[in-house]
Amino acid sequence: MTDEPAVLTATGLGKRYRRTWALRDCSLAIPAGRVVALVGPNGAGKTTLLHLVIGLRTPTQGSLRVLGEPPGKDTTLPRVAFMAQERPLYDGFTVADMLRFGRRLNPRWDADLGEKRLAALDIPLDRKVGQLSGGQQAQVALTLALGKRPDLLLLDEPLANLDPLARHDLMRALMTAVAETGLTVVLSSHIVADLENTCDWLVVLNRGRVQVSGDLEELLRCHQVLSGPAELADRLPEPVSVIEDDRAERQASLLVRAEPSTVLDPRWHSRPVGLEELVLAYLRRPEAATLPRPSLTRI
């Protein structure tokens, strides 16, 4: 894992709008080839972080490197694609115009990909974008992002306002592209369930700070839910840290972080943790953090 190059490195990154900090002291390293789930409640700073990465905003403090370069430059822009939350398109353009837009503004544009995708989706090229359904517009927006042949694809709430079928289609299209090209994807969502089976890296943002950043499998492996007598809860061994502590009478239910090899009192009953459970536990305790592993911040 230490050999994976970082696609995105943030150090002490902060962004302030007037008096409020949307993002603060954010340090992250995201390795290449991952599908990153950026989760957090509304207003956690997800959109701000993505805007900083694509260059729509400039940081107030800290530093940010995207594909090894500062964001928003002529040299980085062709390699990073972005789909904004509202999935903006030019309503008066036809679908063909939108593809032409992609071709004219992107040197790495893949014309074949765009036309094939839209044909497969049955989206008529001569239709005005404003007359397409929400799901079709999302597909056109995704086509624009993928046609750019980016090394890093940023999607801000790509599934918001889509019906279940459109969500499924969009995720499948995305996963196909990832499998074919090996690009890195960062997608934000406040609905964790959407991301469960697609992502392999998790970043939890809360109140403008990074709470968790790590390999998803490893995170799930290192966390477990313990249930047992309450008196044991205060006598856990040192390497175990409690994220969530739920006690009723003499029973305790704890969500803890501990290496799987840690030996626990046999009176504990342990079970694996689910993704949603894990994220919610962290969000409820903003002061808890599982920060990037040292092996990754090195890069």
Next chain:
Amino acid sequence: MLWLTWRQHRAQALVTAGLLAVLGVLLLINGLGARNLVDHAGLLPLQQHFKAMGDLVDWLALAPAAIGLFWGAPVLAKEFERGTHKLAWTQSVSLRRWLVIKLSVLGGAVTLAGLALGTMISLWLSSYAGTQYADRFASIGKFVISGILPAAWWLFAFATGVAAGAVFRKMLPAIALTLAMVVPTILGLFIVNARAYYATPEQAIVTVEGPMSIPEDWMIQDSYPVDAAGQPVPNFCPAEQPCPRRADSRILFLYQPPSRYWRFQWTEAAALFAATLALGAVAVTRTLRGRT
């Protein structure tokens, strides 16, 4: 980028070109007709012939407002309002380059269109040469739509619209600010007769005998009755003194001669261009710093 600029603004470009073409044809027909009348007919038919076109042409002094509205304001305000700036500025063209190309291409197009109008009006007026209708200097309405001034005014209005869009980021307020800046500027300069102050005026004393006519195409800054020594005579005489007879009074004119036409054109164009640059700087810095 050139294709995108054309695709997004082709409606304005085509309408502007179409209107200029129609106007050109009308001016041509009217101008050709005038050549015959100037030589052969009396004053009244000529006046009617001129009025047929002149009433329409008078409105062209307000054309910059339309340029600011339809060409300038949408450039940034529409992108911000619809959120499409997040699409446009995240392709492979950096915001800086996007701004440079959009503003120079559209500004260039507006300037060319303005030059076309100025040339057409100048040619049209020349067909009335030798009559008062050809006055392109004394008549401020014609001064600002002939020569190079339409280009300067249109470019200024375009920059105002763009800057208003950068400030408000919404179409309606941007349109309101554009109108609130361009229209009062046009009318204000007209009302205060600003052009008469572009240079120190010449002085001339005209002796009035019977009906008086001012020499051709003078731009008058001020005029007042004077006595034989050239001293101003009060307009209202005290009751106990005899008033000088108005019929043979002498009137001093402070005026700009028509030979200063081009000098004044360039003076006004330079002032407008300076304002254009300032507004362009506002638009660019507001947009670039909007990211912080």
